[in-house]
Amino acid sequence: MRVKKFLRETYWGDEFLIEDDGEDQVLKIVKASVDRSFFFNEYAKLKRLRLPNVLLPERLKISDGKFLLFYPYYHNLAPLENLSDQVAKQLLKLFLFLSKVGVTIP
Numbered sequence: 267m268r269v270k271k272f273l274r275e276t277y278w279g280d281e282f283l284i285e286d287d288g289e290d291q292v293l294k295i296v297k298a299s300v301d302r303s304f305f306f307n308e309y310a311k312l313k314r315l316r317l318p319n320v321l322l323p324e325r326l327k328i329s330d331g332k333f334l335l336f337y338p339y340y341h342n343l344a345p346l347e348n349l350s351d352q353v354a355k356q357l358l359k360l361f362l363f364l365s366k367v368g369v370t371i372p
Contacts, residue, residue: 269293283339291324296333305333 270290273281279296306326313322323335 267293286336290339292337292339294323294335294337296335300333302328 267284267286270283270285273283273292275281276294278298279294282293282295284291284293309322309326312320321337323337325336327334327336
């Protein structure tokens with residue numbers, strides 16, 4: 267396993283782009299303190315439900331007391347800073363439009 271780059275920091279943990287056996291994957295290292303049995307029981311329940319919009323990790327691992335989640339890598343993942351810039355630009359356009367049509371925002 268080789269770390270290619272840091273993708274983003276999230277509420278639950280940091281995400282990295284890794285290469286494992288020639289395949290790109292996203293590795294999430296969970297920062298939150300979670301009980302081991304609770305974690306695996308909840309994962310098993312989610313997997314059984316087969317919810318259509320829930321991305322489940324392909325595999326799980328515990329290393330040095332941290333949970334490692336391995337997800338498939340989709341090339342459209344952008345670093346969090348880029349997403350924040352995009353959202354800020356969209357909000358600015360929205361506020362400019364609303365001010366032109368006479369809507370005041372408190």
